[in-house]
Amino acid sequence: MEKVIVIGAGPTGLFATTLLLERGYAVDLYDQKSKAGRKLLLAGKSGLNITNIKDPEDFDAAYKCRQDKMALSLNSFTPADLRHWLRQLGVETYVGSTGLVFPLSHSTETILSIWMDSLVSSKNFTFFPNHRLVSVGRGSLCFETKNKIINLKAPLVVMGLGGASYPVTGSDGKWRLLLESMELETIPFKPANCGFECTWSPFFKEKINYTAIKNIKLTFQNKSKRGEAVLTSYGIEGGPIYHYSREIRDSIEQYGRTTVFLDLLPDLTSKDIFCKLNRKRGKTSLSNHLRKQLKLSGIKILLLRELTEKIIFNDYSLLAKAIKGIPLILERPRPIEEAISSSGGVAFTELDSFFMLKKYPGWFTAGEMVDWDAPTGGYLLQGCFSTAYTAVEGINKITAIL
Ligand SMILES: Cc1cc2nc3c(=O)[nH]c(=O)nc-3n(C[C@H](O)[C@H](O)[C@H](O)COP(=O)(O)OP(=O)(O)OC[C@H]3O[C@@H](n4cnc5c(N)ncnc54)[C@H](O)[C@@H]3O)c2cc1C
Known part of the structure; x- marks a missing residue:
């Protein structure tokens, strides 16, 4: 029986292990942390978006x-395959209104525990937690534990060492040096799917504390994404920002800063807004008029006042236009440690089509750990599962030849 060393007990390493065991290999799985799947558990805290069933073309395009x-x-192990595999594991999934796929009733802790139990039940599987890969040679690996150094010969290896965000989970990116x-x-790591910093006035900063602004449309470089943003004392986070984070980050790198535009009422045209603003106001304050006529929330009104000139509020036509696209200048991404994912990693030039x-x-x-990148929306986990699948296909191919 061929033995494969898998390093990294995140979704990538765990899935490679699963497939290898199914195909009759023995697997030794190593991780520097005491438990498997630390980042997966973190991902599950805000609702585990496991994959996405968008049109295949849109889906592939997400990997830009x-x-x-x-x-x-992605074509060898598709979102449908992932859902099928989860079902076999006993985890049903459902598709949300926008094509995002989530576990139906299982928590991420339960999924991980079912998954680990299924691995541990195989007599051909051994898990070595608290083993840090510290050096590598041709065909050999060296792990360090609290009190010993272990050198191994390893002709067949799958590494799923993750990126460099949330290092506390074990994904510290230090393997780049190895x-x-x-x-x-x-390729150097950069934050991806991250928040951005901007300069708020002291008054505004005091008013916000991870405050959600619901139903906005963010436009960057003529492309738009709707969703909910979160205003923080340092800047802005949330789905629409994450979606364009790569382009925003690159633009800041090039120009020092960049501007996104926020449409605070994406369901109304500026003409609709203008007409509603022109309804009788009487003695009502402008803020109340905005609230009543446009259903503009308090935080949206505050943001409008923060980001526009006072004079705009005297002219309904300018005000309507501002509501449809207030410019927000972004100055820098948040540190990589806080990003949902990272771009960079092993250069594709080093890999064959099986990720060998x-x-x-x-x-x-x-x-x-490989230099691909995708927005949130289940694309990250799908990418991990699909590339793990391809790597195992590669192992099969090699051992078939041997
Ligand atoms: C807050 C948050 C929310 C997220 N939500 C989602 C979501 O809803 N949907 C989605 O698709 N994605 C989401 N992600 C991203 C997703 O969790 C990651 O893309 C995924 O976990 C990466 O899997 P991986 O197995 O490649 O790496 P990781 O999960 O990072 O695992 C890598 C493993 O390698 C180990 N390791 C690293 N170096 C060494 C070494 N030298 N020696 C031994 N072991 C080592 C680490 O300890 C770790 O266990 C989220 C991420 C975060 C942080």
């Missing part, structure tokens, strides 16, 4: 500049 490199994996010592090219390191035949990488 790495679309061609990811296509084989891979560079193997003369492998890696060309210079180290038999050694595969998968998941977030």
